[in-house]
Amino acid sequence: MKFVTLTTDFGTQDYYTGALKGAILSKSPDAKLVDITHEIKPYDIVQGAFVLANVWNEFPEGTIHLVGVNCVYQPDFRFVALQHESRYFLAPDNGLLTILFPGIGQENLRALSADTNLHFAVKHVYAAAVQHLTQGLPFNELGSFPPPIVERISLQPVVLPDRIRGTVIHVDHFDNVVVNIRRKLFDEIAKGRQFSLYFKRNDPITELSGNYCDVAIGEQLCLFNTAGFLEIAINMGKAATLLGLKADDTVEVVFA
Numbered sequence: 001m002k003f004v005t006l007t008t009d010f011g012t013q014d015y016y017t018g019a020l021k022g023a024i025l026s027k028s029p030d031a032k033l034v035d036i037t038h039e040i041k042p043y044d045i046v047q048g049a050f051v052l053a054n055v056w057n058e059f060p061e062g063t064i065h066l067v068g069v070n071c072v073y074q075p076d077f078r079f080v081a082l083q084h085e086s087r088y089f090l091a092p093d094n095g096l097l098t099i100l101f102p103g104i105g106q107e108n109l110r111a112l113s114a115d116t117n118l119h120f121a122v123k124h125v126y127a128a129a130v131q132h133l134t135q136g137l138p139f140n141e142l143g144s145f146p147p148p149i150v151e152r153i154s155l156q157p158v159v160l161p162d163r164i165r166g167t168v169i170h171v172d173h174f175d176n177v178v179v180n181i182r183r184k185l186f187d188e189i190a191k192g193r194q195f196s197l198y199f200k201r202n203d204p205i206t207e208l209s210g211n212y213c214d215v216a217i218g219e220q221l222c223l224f225n226t227a228g229f230l231e232i233a234i235n236m237g238k239a240a241t242l243l244g245l246k247a248d249d250t251v252e253v254v255f256a
Contacts, residue, residue, distance in 0.1 A: 002134045003059055004031045007052050008068035009040040016120065020068065023123040027131040034059075043070040046154065047247075049099040050170050050178075054227045061086035064133055070094050071122045079112040079125045080149055083139045090129050092122075095152030102153075110139065111146035157181050162256070164189055166230065168249045175238035177245045181230040181253065190255055197222050199232065199251040200244050212236075 004024065010016035017038050024031060036055055040048045048069035056065050064087075071092050082089040082097055082104060090112070091097050097104060114125045132142050157180055158165040164185065170178040196204040202220070209221040217236045220243065225231045232251070233239045240246060 001030055001032050003034055003063040004130055005034045005036050005065045007036040007048060008038045009042045010038050010068055012038050020123045023127040024130050027127045028134045031130060031134055040069050045070050045094055045096040047170060049096050053100055064088045064130055066126050067091035067096060068122055069096060073121060079114050080146055081110045081112055081129060081142050083108045088133055090126055093149050095150045098151045099154045109146050110143035112143045155180060159189060164253045166251050168245055168247050171240045175240045177232040177240050179230040179251050182228050183224045193255040196254050202243050
């Protein structure tokens with residue numbers, strides 16, 4: 001039995017998600033389908049990469065991760081497969097994979113045969129690829145060796161000796177705000193100094209919390225989440241809404 005995860009921007013109110021699952025199970029009835037999410041914002045490959053980055057390696061080796069985000073069909077549009085750390089990734093060639101795995105080697109990629117004239121071609125492409133992999137056939141025979149795939153570079157924080165200027169990259173289900181500043185970078189620049197976290201016109205946060213309940217209900221805080229990213233939150237509250245933060249907003253950590 002193979003685990004097959006699905007991360008898409010298809011939503012659940014239409015037929016797209018169900019049609020994709022049906023096409024896969026018709027060819028691979030023993031596949032174990034696992035929904036990661038179908039609520040990625042339409043066409044948002046950055047959010048899709050962020051979500052998948054925090055979940056793919058929780059699954060066992062041999063898992064097939066399907067990505068259906070920004071499947072915009074054009075005459076030269078294509079899908080690709082990646083083999084990475086004994087797992088498989090099927091995705092549109094739109095830059096998402098290069099955000100997820102910067103510097104991936106071309107030798108681990110294959111172009112998947114696709115008729116982009118078909119409506120909702122992704123279900124046919126992925127169903128065939130899953131069938132190939134669940135039957136234990138060689139990855140190298142899954143498709144042709146592709147020319148260079150589309151590359152996208154994720155936005156990186158600006159680093160100065162006394163500050164880090166970061167960007168909001170995700171707002172989660174609880175309205176917590178995730179910033180593209182990792183704990184390792186924070187500690188390297190901090191060097192034990194005190195800090196102030198500035199965003200919008202709000203009062204700065206000057207202490208790191210270990211948990212949401214370290215402050216009173218309704219109070220703002222910042223911490224490093226389980227994925228290792230800086231997060232701005234309100235204990236039992238909606239930080240993004242109440243603090244006026246959204247994706248691509250700038251935050252700044254100043255050390256003194």
